[in-house]
Amino acid sequence: MMIEVDGVVKRFGSTRALDNVTLRGDRGRVLALLGPNGAGKTTLIRILTTLLKPDAGCARIGGLDVAEDAGRLRSLIGFAGQYAAVDELLTGRENLELIGLWYHLDKAEYRRRATDVLERFTLTEAADRLVKTYSGGMRRRLDIGAALIARPQVLFLDEPTTGLDPRTRNDVWEFIEELVGEGTTVMLTTQYMDEAERLAHEIVVLDSGAVIAHGTVAGLKDRLGGDRLEARVREAAVLGRAAAVLGELAGTTPHVDPDRQLVSVPTKTGTAFLLTAARRFEEEHISLDDLGIRRPSLDDVFLALTGARATDREGTP
Amino acid sequence: MSFLVRDTIGVAKRNLLRIVRTPIMLIVTAVQPALLLLLFRYVLGGAITIPGESYVDYLVPAVFVEAVLIGGMTTSIGLAEDLKSGIIDRFRSLPMARPAVLAGRTLADLSRSVLSLAIMVGLGIAVGFRFHAGIGAIVGGLLLILGFGYAFSWMYITIGLATKDPESAQIAGILPFFVLMFASNAIVPVATMPHWLRGFARNQPLSVTVSAARALLEGAPATHWLWQALAWSAAILLVFLALALGLYRNAIE
Numbered sequence: 001m002m003i004e005v006d007g008v009v010k011r012f013g014s015t016r017a018l019d020n021v022t023l024r025g026d027r028g029r030v031l032a033l034l035g036p037n038g039a040g041k042t043t044l045i046r047i048l049t050t051l052l053k054p055d056a057g058c059a060r061i062g063g064l065d066v067a068e069d070a071g072r073l074r075s076l077i078g079f080a081g082q083y084a085a086v087d088e089l090l091t092g093r094e095n096l097e098l099i100g101l102w103y104h105l106d107k108a109e110y111r112r113r114a115t116d117v118l119e120r121f122t123l124t125e126a127a128d129r130l131v132k133t134y135s136g137g138m139r140r141r142l143d144i145g146a147a148l149i150a151r152p153q154v155l156f157l158d159e160p161t162t163g164l165d166p167r168t169r170n171d172v173w174e175f176i177e178e179l180v181g182e183g184t185t186v187m188l189t190t191q192y193m194d195e196a197e198r199l200a201h202e203i204v205v206l207d208s209g210a211v212i213a214h215g216t217v218a219g220l221k222d223r224l225g226g227d228r229l230e231a232r233v234r235e236a237a238v239l240g241r242a243a244a245v246l247g248e249l250a251g252t253t254p255h256v257d258p259d260r261q262l263v264s265v266p267t268k269t270g271t272a273f274l275l276t277a278a279r280r281f282e283e284e285h286i287s288l289d290d291l292g293i294r295r296p297s298l299d300d301v302f303l304a305l306t307g308a309r310a311t312d313r314e315g316t317p
Numbered sequence: 318m319s320f321l322v323r324d325t326i327g328v329a330k331r332n333l334l335r336i337v338r339t340p341i342m343l344i345v346t347a348v349q350p351a352l353l354l355l356l357f358r359y360v361l362g363g364a365i366t367i368p369g370e371s372y373v374d375y376l377v378p379a380v381f382v383e384a385v386l387i388g389g390m391t392t393s394i395g396l397a398e399d400l401k402s403g404i405i406d407r408f409r410s411l412p413m414a415r416p417a418v419l420a421g422r423t424l425a426d427l428s429r430s431v432l433s434l435a436i437m438v439g440l441g442i443a444v445g446f447r448f449h450a451g452i453g454a455i456v457g458g459l460l461l462i463l464g465f466g467y468a469f470s471w472m473y474i475t476i477g478l479a480t481k482d483p484e485s486a487q488i489a490g491i492l493p494f495f496v497l498m499f500a501s502n503a504i505v506p507v508a509t510m511p512h513w514l515r516g517f518a519r520n521q522p523l524s525v526t527v528s529a530a531r532a533l534l535e536g537a538p539a540t541h542w543l544w545q546a547l548a549w550s551a552a553i554l555l556v557f558l559a560l561a562l563g564l565y566r567n568a569i570e
């Protein structure tokens with residue numbers, strides 16, 4: 001186990017930012033902390049990177065306690081916070097070299113690694129320009145690069161792609177996948193389901209400081225009942241008949257959504273069931289706009305888990 | 318080389334690069350004492366008479382002290398900015414020696430003080446100031462001034478850590494500066510002030526440092542003021558060093 005968190009509590013005044021959080025993260029895997037704004041994601045990352053002390057409970061990274069072994073622990077980790085913490089008045093290269101120095105690499109080593117990181121994050125051309133001339137995406141890349149300069153065993157990324165354009169976002173995802181391929185353990189926070197879905201082996205869903213679900217992407221989806229067959233009828237008038245057809249085939253009461261003219265039933269047999277249903281709709285002369293197997297998205301999982309609180313989420317980016 | 322020393326030099330380098338790359342700040346911190354010097358030398362100084370001494374020789378050592386003090390203000394602002402921007406978070410997540418972030422910054426400050434002081438020495442001489450002491454006393458006087466500035470760097474560090482916000486840091490930093498600078502013997506003799514102010518104005522740290530510096534640069538007997546000035550600087554250094562390190566440990570929590 002690379003990341004171990006046991007019963008961690010953190011209060012700010014009367015706010016319980018973390019309420020008895022327990023979780024595990026395996027070596028060489030990506031653990032995503034998913035949750036709306038204010039869920040406690042940043043607070044947990046700050047505790048694990050030794051920036052905050054927990055009020056109760058304990059946490060270990062690579063077997064080292066965040067409170068007792070903070071000094072040694074810091075050599076194992078890399079951290080890029082929610083806002084890019086790079087120095088505007090230094091060049092990209094100077095930023096990286098200084099971070100390397102503070103990781104106690106020797107000079108030849110940090111210079112070489114700074115060059116490598118710049119190359120890898122396609123910043124070579126901008127390497128000797130002041131960071132204040134960089135775009136948001138370049139800063140973010142430099143920031144993550146700075147977290148990687150000492151080849152940390154565990155990398156903490158707090159909302160690594162928030163505010164990035166889709167292309168840079170994709171680049172960052174690819175960097176993270178590459179790193180994990182090389183054996184780095186990554187813990188990241190995100191508000192985006194697609195990001196968690198793309199990168200995470202394990203997902204921890206936080207809401208109001210508490211872990212409300214923990215599992216693999218597939219596991220969390222299974223909790224919602226797996227795949228569904230979904231049919232969208234062309235005319236609202238035939239919605240009732242379509243529901244009857246699917247209900248009979250599946251042997252359950254279908255879910256009907258009159259607004260979107262949708263009928264859906266759970267299925268375990270996937271495409272075979274799809275073909276049967278298509279044939280029956282044709283026989284019944286029910287015209288469809290769409291028919292397909294739908295896997296629940298993490299959005300569905302998230303909405304189901306966080307329930308009413310999810311409505312708060314709508315307003316946040 | 319111990320990591321503390323190496324990390325501190327790294328931080329000093331970072332802050333020096335920042336100082337050099339914001340020339341406007343550098344200019345402001347040099348222009349301010351220069352204006353003060355010119356204002357009192359040529360505009361207001363004519364109205365001030367100092368028994369047994371030319372006013373320019375009286376004024377210039379005080380301007381030296383002011384020049385090393387004013388630069389510290391940018392330190393509290395810069396540190397508050399670093400706290401706000403998350404840079405300090407990053408530093409604290411690194412295995413860097415803890416005091417390096419603050420110690421490196423004060424070293425960068427000291428380098429800037431050396432530069433400001435050099436400029437002011439040049440300017441002082443240009444407006445008629447003369448050293449009347451031996452080289453040993455002159456160097457001693459200048460070092461005393463730099464030491465005073467260094468001790469006050471830690472006060473400005475403490476202000477930056479306590480306010481955590483650049484605007485508040487700026488306001489909080491101006492206050493002690495004005496009190497120390499003007500309720501003092503820096504510009505006019507204390508004897509011209511009301512009685513209730515004289516005790517403070519004569520014995521506060523800036524005044525005794527200015528008195529000691531005047532004596533040293535003048536070649537006059539300096540021991541009386543020198544030990545008081547050194548004691549003040551040492552006390553300020555120790556108190557604010559302890560406060561700053563304590564605040565830094567808890568800065569984010």
Ligand SMILES: Nc1ncnc2c1ncn2[C@@H]1O[C@H](COP(=O)(O)OP(=O)(O)O)[C@@H](O)[C@H]1O
Binds near residue numbers: 016038040041044
């Ligand atoms: N330094 C702090 N002082 C007071 N409250 C805080 C502080 N940091 C976080 N909080 C509160 O703790 C809760 C969790 O915040 P945070 O961990 O930043 O959430 P997230 O990163 O998931 O958006 C929020 O209610 C936030 O307002």
Ligand SMILES: [Mg+2]
Binds near residue numbers: 043
């Ligand atoms: Mg956050």
